Amino acid sequence: MMPLYLFHVTAVEHSETALWTCIICNVFVVVSGIVFMYKLFTQKDVRKSGITFAVAIVINYIVIVILGDPFDLLG
Structure with missing residues (x-):
């Protein structure tokens, strides 16, 4: 059910x-x-x-790359 909240599906399984x-x-970025x-x-x-918004976007991308898959950034 949780992947539905992110509105994307990847081949990599997420914890x-x-x-x-x-x-x-993502909530902080929004x-x-x-x-x-x-x-x-x-x-x-x-x-x-x-500056806070820019830092939030950078942190969000770093978290996605570290915890997920670089292809998560596409979706």
């Missing part, structure tokens, strides 16, 4: 811990992206939220 880690990272876009459109200081 339950890896899936939860990816979900938590939340930081929403905060970044809100501050950007309201013309507030976006430096901190932009």
Whole structure:
């Protein structure tokens, strides 16, 4: 049931811990992206939220490559 939450299927089997880690990272990316876009459109200081969003995306990609498969980045 957990792979359905990630909306992709790969040939590599994922452990339950890896899936939860990816979900938590993805939630953080989405939340930081929403905060970044809100501050950007309201013309507030976006430096901190932009850096946080960029770091969240980088960490998310690193977690996907380490815990999953590089082909996970395609889906």
